[in-house]
Amino acid sequence: MSTYAEIVSILQQRNEDDSTEFSNAIPEILARSEDRIFRSVPQILDHRTAETGTLTSGTNTVRTTATDVRGIRYLYLTVSNSTVFLEERKDEYLQDYWLNSTTTGQPKYYALDTAATNGTTLLLAPTPNTNFSYTLKYTRMPTRLSSSNTTTYVSLNHPDVLIKGAMYESSVFLNREAQMRQELRADFEAEVQKLNAEITASYSELQ
Secondary structure, rough: OHHHHHHHHHHHHHHHOOOHHHHHHHHHHHHHHHHHHHHHOOOOOHHHEEEEEEEEOOOEEEEEOOOOOOEEEEEEEEEEEEEEOEEOOOOHHHHHOOOOOOEEOOOOEEEEEEOOOOOOEEEEEEEEEEOEEEEEEEEEEOOOOOOOOOOOOHHHHHHHHHHHHHHHHHHOOOOOHHHHHHHHHHHHHHHHHEEEEEHHHHHHHHO
């Protein structure tokens, strides 16, 4: 496990740089490392979460209350105590499939409303004919590691991948020679492979 202060100290020591310029850049370096980890290992437990709610009968959209949605995994309804998964489609498909949004039925498809600008809005087709309960599973970027948020799930459980990602991002910021940057990136990617294998194995054990 590692705290924000510990990781800052590690980066300063390994880069042999305790200058104000580098210290001021560390929050952004860590943020870039966290983004890289999110893209490389989205199945990390803390990147996955869920929202529950109720669809409104006669309304063919649902706006999530979540503000941290980075990617939708799936959406399902609870119908007579059974789980019914909706199929994801493009919004144009839904508009062609269900031409009259005032006609209702049990939703079969959902799509991200690309025209919406205020949060994550999903289109539904058919338009719900009753107030179905729903569960939305999605990936998110958790609160970042910082001086005011001194630990995160990744820093506590997977500090090596965070530090190696930050070392690579440090080399980019410090404009290290190309070979060093390549080696540090390879170190990070090797750590990602190990973490992916570990997560895959743990999921297999649960099945």
